[in-house]
Amino acid sequence: MSPWRSMATLRRSWQSSHALLLLPIALIVVITVVDIRTPEDVHLGPALVIAPALTPSFAGPVATGLVGVLAIAAQFLIAVLHGGLTTANHIVQLITLAVFTVMVVIYSVIRDRRRAQLAQVRSVAEAAQHVLMWPLPEHIGPLRIASLYMAAEDEAQIGGDLYAATRCDGAVRVMIGDVRGKGLAAIGEAALLLGAFREAAHRQTSLPALAATLEQSVTRYSADFEPPEEAGERFATALFVEIPDTDPITRMTSCGHPPPLLLSPGHVVTVPSLHPAPPLGVGTTGSTDYTLDVFSFEPGDTLLLYTDGVIEARDADGRFYPLAERVARWTEAGPEALMHHIRRDLLAHTGGRLDDDAALIALHRTPAVQRQHGRHPVFEGLHHSSGARPRA
Template identity: 65%
Template sequence: MEHVGIWNRFAGFGPGPSKHVLLAIPVLLVVVITVIDIVAPADVHLGPLLVIAPAITASFAGPRLTGAIGVLALAAEAGIALHDGILFSRNVVVQMVALAVLSLLIVGYSVVRERHGRQLAQVRSVAEAAQHVLLWPLPSGIGPLRTASVYLAAEDEAEIGGDLYAVTRTDDATRVLIGDVRGKGLAAIGEAALLLGAFREASHQHADLTALTDALEQSVGRYHGEFTPPEDEAGAEERFVTALLLEIPDDAPLVKMTSCGHPAPLLLSPEHSVTALRLHPAPPLGVGVLVPSPRTLDVFTFEVGETLVLYTDGVMEARNQSGDFYPFAERAAQWTECGPEPLLRHIRRDLLAHVGGRLGDDAALIALRRAPTHSGHHLARLIRAESSRGRVRDSPERSF
């Protein structure tokens, strides 16, 4: 599990030039203004422009460096006046006092900004630690699958998001959950923790995927009834969790899915083929529908060498500066031959490049690739069995 840090460490968005390199800009500016003012005609005065130097320094440095550049600017102003022989004139004294006052104000701003930055860094550190505890890193392989996951935290978000995922094993299959709790903060993290714990426990108690989903619905409903904060009672009806549950049998190349308002995964096949699967989603967990409709179990073929990419809406809703959404399926078609880890590495880099390094919402992705096995001859029998209870589909909504 990886996070987008404050410096956008991934996708080419590195920490940028060091402070020593950036410091050369205001120093050079002071030197240039001083030299030009000295060689310029007597009626041209550029000394007031020296205030730009500490203002620029405050954008990347702390109060000490900003103050040092302010002192350097004052010294340059005094040097210009001394060269012109007007050091103690009223005009120069007023300019120097004004420069000193403005420099002090800029240093004060730098102090406040640095304190706020430390507080925000502490909050982010706690949030990331909580996410690491909540979202256990997926193993590189589980059952007949190769797996990888990535979590991208929103750049400007200090609160903990509600994106979640988990993988667990049953006797003869692998079950996967990916979801997104509406909202952020402690309420979202509490609901996500409850759902993950319920999934890991209930996966071993329910043989059917729809029964497992019903159990999770009951857990979320109980949580809403017992742990709704008083200040949130007016908006309790808006609390819900979108979720997608998968079951991948060990002995047949197929995957069963049931969606609770969550985006359908992409199926990546060799030769740059990407299929957006068509699901029949039920309402999100926790909505509390008065007359719930039967859940649909969608079944798709999932062959050796194919990859399923699960994701949250932070990926779908990512926009660039022009407001264009991230063309996920089109971009993913470039990397259908990649394994799970390099695939997510490419997607992460490309996604961050699309949004300019700043995600507006948290995003989670899981890649599941079926590895070669000696089994698979039970496919026809299992598809016929699942057809009587759900829907077996291998037709795309769209291909790229």
């Protein structure tokens, strides 16, 4: 948010709160006037407590204290003009109102401190999210990109789901993953995977080699830092995607991750048939056969990557979120609009709260790289093993 926008927001908030201060002040004036004009056996003074009780809902401790002092002054005026200041009833009302005002001011101070602490925590979480998961560019190579991250834990901005994208050798490489666990407890493993991917993506010539390198990183991390009681329980699913700039294809290597959805114009949604390896951290380093799957990815198509927090989200009746069915409505939408539709629909499905972290990436191939000879159905369903030999 820009400084000018922040100042404008603060100015509007200040003006709104000061306008609302007229309500308790008017209430004090009305109660005082009516009480003075009523018979002495009718006491409206106790109603003055409403004014300082109402003020903390829209103002801070200073304004609350001032309204409380004004209410006490009004009660003093009522006592002088309506029965005498020394009567027991008025003395009790004055003391009660003063004590209540002090308590409300103390409450307001504590509340504001907690709000400041919460704002600081949110700021730190947002900064950590940007350091851990760099914001994806809107355009990279032949792609338009939009992403969505929804953390399960309240006030958390990051968790166990992760994604990253980078340019390398005339192609775009993307990773989306899901570390076991959710929320803040999974951040360490997520940071490890992201750092390893950013480094290895530029060194490894193939996605299977990239997956093997990240498997080694996860295995080393688990050996060094995994608590004994969690032995064998630290793992992560991951999907690696490579999209060349010129060829209308996409290459994928899956490590136990849900397959993406391919959205084509005309409300067509297909699920590529992948040959997944075990999740990272589960297989024995060096013995896993990582498969390279190749599929057609034409200009105008959108590849939707997601984590299991999306498809495993349940409604009140326990039904999973039907992602493929829902996105069929929005195959013509751009990446940003698609993320907006999914977010709104997913929250409506779950009643506004997720039980697990959820992440999505929409990769839309722009028509700029479309070849003159049309589509290439030869790439549909073509699979290669890590040795680049045809899979049997």
